[in-house]
Amino acid sequence: MLPELAAELGIGQVRVTAVGSHDTAASAVLAVPAAEDAHPVAFISSGTWSLIGLELSAPVSTPAAHEAGFTNEGGVDGTTRFLKNVAGMWLVSESIRQWEEEGARVDLGDLLAAAAVMPAHRFRIDPTDPAFLAPGRMADRVMLAARPLEGEDEHPRTPAQLVRCILESLAETYREELHTACRLTRMPLPEQLHVVGGGSRNALLNQLTADALGIDVVAGPMEATALGNVALQARTLGAVPGGHGSLRELVRASMELERFSPSIPAR
Numbered sequence: 602m603l604p605e606l607a608a609e610l611g612i613g614q615v616r617v618t619a620v621g622s623h624d625t626a627a628s629a630v631l632a633v634p635a636a637e638d639a640h641p642v643a644f645i646s647s648g649t650w651s652l653i654g655l656e657l658s659a660p661v662s663t664p665a666a667h668e669a670g671f672t673n674e675g676g677v678d679g680t681t682r683f684l685k686n687v688a689g690m691w692l693v694s695e696s697i698r699q700w701e702e703e704g705a706r707v708d709l710g711d712l713l714a715a716a717a718v719m720p721a722h723r724f725r726i727d728p729t730d731p732a733f734l735a736p737g738r739m740a741d742r743v744m745l746a747a748r749p750l751e752g753e754d755e756h757p758r759t760p761a762q763l764v765r766c767i768l769e770s771l772a773e774t775y776r777e778e779l780h781t782a783c784r785l786t787r788m789p790l791p792e793q794l795h796v797v798g799g800g801s802r803n804a805l806l807n808q809l810t811a812d813a814l815g816i817d818v819v820a821g822p823m824e825a826t827a828l829g830n831v832a833l834q835a836r837t838l839g840a841v842p843g844g845h846g847s848l849r850e851l852v853r854a855s856m857e858l859e860r861f862s863p864s865i866p867a868r
Contacts, residue, residue, distance in 0.1 A: 618837045620830045621677045628829030630656060631677045632822060633795045634853040637846030643779060643791040645810075646825070647800025649691045651771070653778050654684025655786060666785045677833060678844055683786065685778050688728035690800055692767045695739035700760060707760070715761035716768065717805045722750055724757050724766040728774050743767060772809035779814065793817040797825035804861070811861040818861040828852055 602615045621627030633656075635642040641655040660673035660681045674682040697707045724747040726733075732742060740763060747756050747766050757763045775794075783790050793816055796807060801820040811818040822828055832848045835841040841851060 616838075618834045620833045627674070627676050627682065628827075628833070629797050629825040630682055631829035631833060631845070631848060632825040632852050633797055634819070634822070634849055634856065634858060635795055637849070639791070639793075641786070641788055641791060643782075643794045645775065645794065645796045645798075645800070647689055647796050647798045647803075647806075649689050649694070651687050651689035651775070651800065652682075652684050653687060653775055653782070654682055655782050655788070655791075657681045657683050657786065661786055663785065669781055669785060671782065671785060677829075680845070683782060685782070687774055687778060688733060688771065690803070692728060692733060692739060692743060692771075693764055695736055696743060696760070696763060696767070698736075699738050699740045705760075712760060712764055713803065713805050716764040719761050719765040721765070722769065723753050723762070724749055725773070726766060726770045728767070728770050768803075768806045768809055771806060772813040775810050776813040790814070790816065793819055796820045797822060799823055801825075804859070807859070807861045808864065811863045812865050815863050817863075819858055820861065821858040822852060822856040828856075 602617060604614075607614055621631050629646045630642075630644055633642055633644050641657055643655055644653070646652040654671065656676060658680065661671070661683050662673065666683075669685070671683055671685050674684065676682045697709065697712070700707050726743055726746045726748070730746065732746065733739065740760070743763055743766070744756050744758075747763075749755060757766050779794065780790065794810065794814060796810070796818055800806065801823050804820075807818045807820050829848075832841060832851060836843075836848060841847060
């Protein structure tokens with residue numbers, strides 16, 4: 602820290618460590634508890650939005666990658682996060698906000714439990730539609746946009762039906778985007794997908810994602826951004842030796858992770 606600034610703040614000399622930024626991506630991906638021999642590492646930093654992609658050793662700057670909407674973002678230790686930002690729990694949280702403004706009392710856990718027992722594959726939306734970017738009356742917009750699948754002749758009518766539609770649509774979007782990332786990088790589909798961040802606690806979405814992709818989903822840690830940040834600072838200060846593998850091994854040993862295996866063949 603500059604001496605004049607340290608003097609002004611009265612804190613003396615402070616060592617500043619540059620951590621992985623953008624923090625909710627680079628630091629979070631650093632805390633993905635993948636095995637050291639996993640290549641590539643497939644991840645979703647899941648929350649309001651979903652950052653889905655692969656950790657690579659070099660950028661993919663082809664016209665096809667550009668047209669598909671993927672970006673190359675710098676990661677820790679010279680890695681590249683080849684990813685796409687798509688919709689996430691924003692659709693659910695904004696729908697809940699509408700219902701609460703209308704006077705309903707909504708508990709997210711109860712709502713997800715009700716959605717889990719709803720009949721599957723009845724409705725779909727395109728979660729990446731720009732029509733869902735703005736806040737306000739999200740439930741109404743999702744309901745109107747939901748298209749009935751074969752054998753259906755109505756729109757979702759209840760909050761549980763609506764949330765089931767949103768989560769199934771997100772899972773299929775994850776499948777499409779991860780397959781696209783693998784095609785663009787000429788890599789096979791990884792054996793597992795790591796979901797970190799707040800969305801990793803959504804067991805229903807994790808299971809739907811595993812079913813859609815036909816691979817295991819490893820959920821956690823929820824506070825991946827903070828853990829990646831702290832882990833990199835610890836390594837910088839000499840408390841943790843080694844590279845990516847050592848830091849991720851530390852995360853694996855420190856956290857309880859949950860694994861979701863496909864319950865049905867991938868469609």
